[in-house]
Amino acid sequence: MxxxxxxxxxxxxxxxxxxxxxxxxxxxxxxxxxxxxxxxxxxxxxxxxxxxxxxxxxxxxxxxxxxxxxxxxxxxxxxxxxxxxxxxxxxxxxxxxxxxxxxxxxxxxxxxxxxxxGEETQIAGYIATHPGFDGVICLPGTHTKWVHISAGEIVSFRTAMTGEMFALLSSQSVLRHSMADGWDDAAFMAGVDQTLSRPEALAAALFSLRAEGLLDALPGDAARARLSGLLIGAELAAMRPYWLGQQVALIGAETLSDAYAAALAAQGVPCHTAGAQDMTLAGLTAAYTQIYGEAA
Amino acid sequence: MxxxxxxxxxxxxxxxxxxxxxxxxxxxxxxxxxxxxxxxxxxxxxxxxxxxxxxxxxxxxxxxxxxxxxxxxxxxxxxxxxxxxxxxxxxxxxxxxxxxxxxxxxxxxxxxxxxxxGEETQIAGYIATHPGFDGVICLPGTHTKWVHISAGEIVSFRTAMTGEMFALLSSQSVLRHSMADGWDDAAFMAGVDQTLSRPEALAAALFSLRAEGLLDALPGDAARARLSGLLIGAELAAMRPYWLGQQVALIGAETLSDAYAAALAAQGVPCHTAGAQDMTLAGLTAAYTQIYGEAA
The missing domain is CATH 3.30.420.300 (2-keto-3-deoxy-galactonokinase, substrate binding domain)
Structure with missing residues (x-):
C-alpha cells in the first residue's frame, strides 16, 4: 500500500x-x-x-x-x-x-x-467536474432528489420516495405475487406514459398489475417494469417544473439512471449521466482540497 | 346452543x-x-x-x-x-x-x-337490505373497492391499494420515524385537499412528512393523519367518475369509513355507512335463502 x-x-x-x-x-x-x-x-x-x-x-x-x-x-x-x-x-x-x-x-x-x-457531495462532485454547469441534477435512488443548480449553488430541490415505494410494493405488497426478476422496456414506457399524462391514474393502476396477473397471465417481467414505470411517471409529473425544457444530469446507479433517461428522452429531455460513487469521491476530493490545499 | x-x-x-x-x-x-x-x-x-x-x-x-x-x-x-x-x-x-x-x-x-x-357478498348484503338501491358503493379497506350498482347488478368497479400503501408507508418506510399512533382531523383534510386537487403532488408530498418531522417538529399524529389524507385524496382523484355527483354507500370499518365520509362530504358528496361484517352476513343469508328457500 x-x-x-x-x-x-x-x-x-x-x-x-x-x-x-x-x-x-x-x-x-x-x-x-x-x-x-x-x-x-x-x-x-x-x-x-x-x-x-x-x-x-x-x-x-x-x-x-x-x-x-x-x-x-x-x-x-x-x-x-x-x-x-x-x-x-x-x-x-x-x-x-x-x-x-x-x-x-x-x-x-x-x-x-x-x-x-450525501447527495450534496455528489452534486459538489458534479459541479467540480463540470465547471460552469447550470441546470438540473436528478439523483435517482431510494429517495430520488431533483435539484436546481445555478451559479454553483443549490437553489431548490425536491425528494420523491420512488425507489422505496418500488421496493415495498414489489416485495411486500400483494403485487409481489405478480412480479418476476426481469424487465420489459415497452411495459416500463407504457407505465411512464400512463401516470405522466394522468397522474391521478396511479391509485387504480397499481392493483391492475395484480388483476392482469390473475386474469390475463401478465408476465412478471412486464408487471415489474410497468410498476417501475407507473411510479417514475408519477414522479416525473410531480417534478415537471424541474425538467420541462431543461437538460438533466442524472447521477445514480447505471440501470436506474438508464430508466430515468429513457423516460425523460420520450419527453424530449436530453440527459447526461454520471456514476454516483464517482461523483461522491469527486465531491469529497473537492472539499478535501479546500481544507488541505491543492495536492503536491 | x-x-x-x-x-x-x-x-x-x-x-x-x-x-x-x-x-x-x-x-x-x-x-x-x-x-x-x-x-x-x-x-x-x-x-x-x-x-x-x-x-x-x-x-x-x-x-x-x-x-x-x-x-x-x-x-x-x-x-x-x-x-x-x-x-x-x-x-x-x-x-x-x-x-x-x-x-x-x-x-x-x-x-x-x-x-x-368477499366484497361481492357485502354488496349482495347491501342490496338485500336496501332494495331498489342504485348508485355507488365504496368498500374502504386494504384494497378499497369502488363499485357502480344499477338495477341490482355490479356494472363496473375499480380497486385502489390505499390501505396497503398506508400500512407499508407508515410502518415500513422512512416515514415510520415521523409517525405516532394518534390522529389529527385538520391534517387529514389538508392531505386530502392537496392530492385531490393536484394528484401529481403525491410523489413529492410524501417525503415532506419526513422533512417536516426533522425540520419543523411536525407532530406524529398530524404526520399519520396527513399521510392517510394524501393517499385517500389521490384515490378520490382516481375514482372521481365513481363519486362525482353521486350518493355513496360506504361499507367498512367504522373509523376508516368515517375518514372517507369526511373527505367526500368536503366535496359535497353525501354518504351512508354500513358495517362490513353486517353486510357480509346479510349477503350470505340472502344467498342461503336462494339455496334452501325462505326460513321456516
Missing amino acids: GDVAWIAVDWGTSHLRAWLMSRDGAVIEARSSAAGMGTLERGGFEPALQALVGDALPAPVLACGMVGSRQGWAEAPYTAVPCAPPGASEAVQVPDTALNVRILPGVKQTKPADVMR | GDVAWIAVDWGTSHLRAWLMSRDGAVIEARSSAAGMGTLERGGFEPALQALVGDALPAPVLACGMVGSRQGWAEAPYTAVPCAPPGASEAVQVPDTALNVRILPGVKQTKPADVMR
Whole structure:
C-alpha cells in the first residue's frame, strides 16, 4: 500500500465505503463494508471505521452521508438553500476521538420542507467536474432528489420516495405475487406514459398489475417494469417544473439512471449521466482540497 | 346452543369468521379465529373449520372470500361483470369432504382488469337490505373497492391499494420515524385537499412528512393523519367518475369509513355507512335463502 494522504468516506444508512487517497489525488485502494449507520450505535462508528481502514489511520478522514445525522457519529447540522454544496468550512470535526475525522453537512430547504444527506457531495462532485454547469441534477435512488443548480449553488430541490415505494410494493405488497426478476422496456414506457399524462391514474393502476396477473397471465417481467414505470411517471409529473425544457444530469446507479433517461428522452429531455460513487469521491476530493490545499 | 340450521362463513386472507344461524335467520353465536387462508395449506381448511365450529357440524356451510381463490380450499371461478352479486346458482360445492360446504365466487372485470373476493357478498348484503338501491358503493379497506350498482347488478368497479400503501408507508418506510399512533382531523383534510386537487403532488408530498418531522417538529399524529389524507385524496382523484355527483354507500370499518365520509362530504358528496361484517352476513343469508328457500 502506497502512502495514504487521506481517506474519503461515504457513510450512508446501509453502507460504508472508503477510498484510500494518495497525496496527488489518486485512489490507492477502495474498500467497503455493510456497517451502515442504520446498523450502528453511537459507540460503534469508530470501531467500524477501524475495522475497514485501521491500517491506514491516523490519516485524516473526510466523510459524507448519514454519518452526520442526529443518529450518526456526530451531527453536522444542515446548511440551508440557496447555498453552494457544503465544503471545508462547514465540515464538523468529530469530538471524543483521537482520530482526525470531519463530516460534511447535508442540505435543508424550509419551504417546501426537504432534506438531503450525501447527495450534496455528489452534486459538489458534479459541479467540480463540470465547471460552469447550470441546470438540473436528478439523483435517482431510494429517495430520488431533483435539484436546481445555478451559479454553483443549490437553489431548490425536491425528494420523491420512488425507489422505496418500488421496493415495498414489489416485495411486500400483494403485487409481489405478480412480479418476476426481469424487465420489459415497452411495459416500463407504457407505465411512464400512463401516470405522466394522468397522474391521478396511479391509485387504480397499481392493483391492475395484480388483476392482469390473475386474469390475463401478465408476465412478471412486464408487471415489474410497468410498476417501475407507473411510479417514475408519477414522479416525473410531480417534478415537471424541474425538467420541462431543461437538460438533466442524472447521477445514480447505471440501470436506474438508464430508466430515468429513457423516460425523460420520450419527453424530449436530453440527459447526461454520471456514476454516483464517482461523483461522491469527486465531491469529497473537492472539499478535501479546500481544507488541505491543492495536492503536491 | 340452539338448533343450528346453517353456518355462515367469512373466510379471508387473515381471518376466519363464522356465524351459527337458526332456522329463522337469527345469529345463535358468532365466532372467529386467525386461521385465514394465508396461514393454511390446502389440507388445512377442513381442520380449521372443525376447530372453530366442529360442534355445529354437519350443518350446511356457506362461505365467501379468499377461501374460494385458487390458493383456497376450492376454487370458485370469478363471475364477470355486468352481473348480480354471485348467489346460490354460482356457489361451488367443496369436493373431497364429507361436509356440505359451498363457496360463493368473486367477481372479475376484463377491462380495466380488476377482481374482488368477499366484497361481492357485502354488496349482495347491501342490496338485500336496501332494495331498489342504485348508485355507488365504496368498500374502504386494504384494497378499497369502488363499485357502480344499477338495477341490482355490479356494472363496473375499480380497486385502489390505499390501505396497503398506508400500512407499508407508515410502518415500513422512512416515514415510520415521523409517525405516532394518534390522529389529527385538520391534517387529514389538508392531505386530502392537496392530492385531490393536484394528484401529481403525491410523489413529492410524501417525503415532506419526513422533512417536516426533522425540520419543523411536525407532530406524529398530524404526520399519520396527513399521510392517510394524501393517499385517500389521490384515490378520490382516481375514482372521481365513481363519486362525482353521486350518493355513496360506504361499507367498512367504522373509523376508516368515517375518514372517507369526511373527505367526500368536503366535496359535497353525501354518504351512508354500513358495517362490513353486517353486510357480509346479510349477503350470505340472502344467498342461503336462494339455496334452501325462505326460513321456516
